[in-house]
Amino acid sequence: MLLAIQKAIEVRLKSILMKKCLIILVVLAPQVLLSQTRKITFPDVPGYHTLVCDLHQHTVFSDGSVWPDIRVREAILDGVDAISLTEHIEYQPHKADIPHPDRNRSFEVAKEYAKDKDLIIIHGAEITRSMPPGHANAIFIKDANKLIIDDPIAAYREANAQGAFVFWNHPHWPRQKPDGIAALTEMHKTLISEGLLHGIEVVNENTYSDEALTLAQENNLTIMGTSDIHGLVDWLFDIPGGGHRPVTLVFANERTEDAIKEALKARRTVAWFKNNLIGNESELGPLLKSCLEIGEAHYLDETSVLVAEIKNNSDARFVLRNSSKYTFHLNTDIIEVPPQSSIELRIKTKEKLASVELNFEVLNAITSPGNHPEIILEFEINQD
Ligand SMILES: [Zn+2]
Ligand SMILES: [Zn+2]
Numbered sequence: 001m002l003l004a005i006q007k008a009i010e011v012r013l014k015s016i017l018m019k020k021c022l023i024i025l026v027v028l029a030p031q032v033l034l035s036q037t038r039k040i041t042f043p044d045v046p047g048y049h050t051l052v053c054d055l056h057q058h059t060v061f062s063d064g065s066v067w068p069d070i071r072v073r074e075a076i077l078d079g080v081d082a083i084s085l086t087e088h089i090e091y092q093p094h095k096a097d098i099p100h101p102d103r104n105r106s107f108e109v110a111k112e113y114a115k116d117k118d119l120i121i122i123h124g125a126e127i128t129r130s131m132p133p134g135h136a137n138a139i140f141i142k143d144a145n146k147l148i149i150d151d152p153i154a155a156y157r158e159a160n161a162q163g164a165f166v167f168w169n170h171p172h173w174p175r176q177k178p179d180g181i182a183a184l185t186e187m188h189k190t191l192i193s194e195g196l197l198h199g200i201e202v203v204n205e206n207t208y209s210d211e212a213l214t215l216a217q218e219n220n221l222t223i224m225g226t227s228d229i230h231g232l233v234d235w236l237f238d239i240p241g242g243g244h245r246p247v248t249l250v251f252a253n254e255r256t257e258d259a260i261k262e263a264l265k266a267r268r269t270v271a272w273f274k275n276n277l278i279g280n281e282s283e284l285g286p287l288l289k290s291c292l293e294i295g296e297a298h299y300l301d302e303t304s305v306l307v308a309e310i311k312n313n314s315d316a317r318f319v320l321r322n323s324s325k326y327t328f329h330l331n332t333d334i335i336e337v338p339p340q341s342s343i344e345l346r347i348k349t350k351e352k353l354a355s356v357e358l359n360f361e362v363l364n365a366i367t368s369p370g371n372h373p374e375i376i377l378e379f380e381i382n383q384d
Contacts, residue, residue, distance in 0.1 A: 053080065
């Protein structure tokens with residue numbers, strides 16, 4: 001009898017424990033899933049760390065809707081390595097409610113909030129003018145107050161005197177360029193030739209510009225992608241629904257502010273936008289190679305059908321078009337490799353080979369308008 005009671009108590013305890021575990025799982029699962037999926041993750045490339053940077057954002061200190069701590073918390077949730085709160089110098093719609101004669105406050109508040117957190121805060125400001133020259137971000141500045149200058153060229157000069165990296169914001173913005181076509185004006189040509197303008201947004205918020213990409217490449221400007229967030233990133237970029245904020249991937253010698261500045265000035269960037277990677281071949285090539293790895297390959301039983309694994313170490317959902325001489329058994333010429341996972345390909349090689357080279361056009365990567373880079377995946381075949 002005693003044994004039966006003991007057993008009954010054990011069973012009851014077990015079921016309580018199971019229920020508790022279940023409750024814990026149910027409560028934790030969405031958060032675990034969320035933290036696994038929303039952090040922006042790309043692998044390092046040979047010689048450099050791949051840093052996730054969002055260097056154009058706003059708070060209530062200009063026309064944004066949140067206090068700077070929210071920007072810090074969003075960035076940490078998204079796995080961002082560095083942010084800059086680039087408040088408009090000349091546009092201050094909340095000034096009556098939130099007076100702040102010192103234009104460095106947004107940076108200082110964010111820096112204080114992030115002091116024991118793993119996030120780099122870069123001091124920045126948005127020089128906000130009508131066209132030309134339009135809007136530009138000056139980052140790595142020392143004193144935003146000194147950028148309050150009437151003459152726009154003098155403001156760029158002051159930013160540069162402070163050691164800033166300066167990039168042209170949304171050059172394709174229809175409010176300033178009604179045809180939506182990014183184009184240089186004489187003033188921009190002067191700024192570039194005098195070394196006062198170093199980068200250009202090819203991606204801003206939810207917009208992209210082929211013409212800005214061409215301007216970057218023709219004028220040796222750094223390719224930038226930014227969220228230009230004013231509200232909440234979760235709402236604007238549908239992060240709960242699987243979206244991501246646009247960012248600049250910066251290939252830096254180390255994870256420091258100085259190394260980010262050096263990399264930006266050396267134009268080692270790729271923009272990440274709506275599942276597309278946008279950059280020069282010199283940066284995209286190594287990145288794609290690091291993202292897509294080949295796994296094990298063997299022939300299927302007594303056939304000449306090769307079973308080969310492709311692994312994706314990144315957040316990109318790769319869309320590849322087969323441009324090699326072989327055809328596939330499970331796929332058409334278009335294959336998709338989902339983020340952070342691997343797929344099995346079955347390749348009809350007609351005879352048993354020791355190694356196989358596959359060529360793909362990466363349709364979700366852009367090296368120049370309309371051009372998608374090619375990657376070569378070489379499989380060594382397991383003969384056992
Ligand atoms: Zn702007
Ligand atoms: Zn802005």
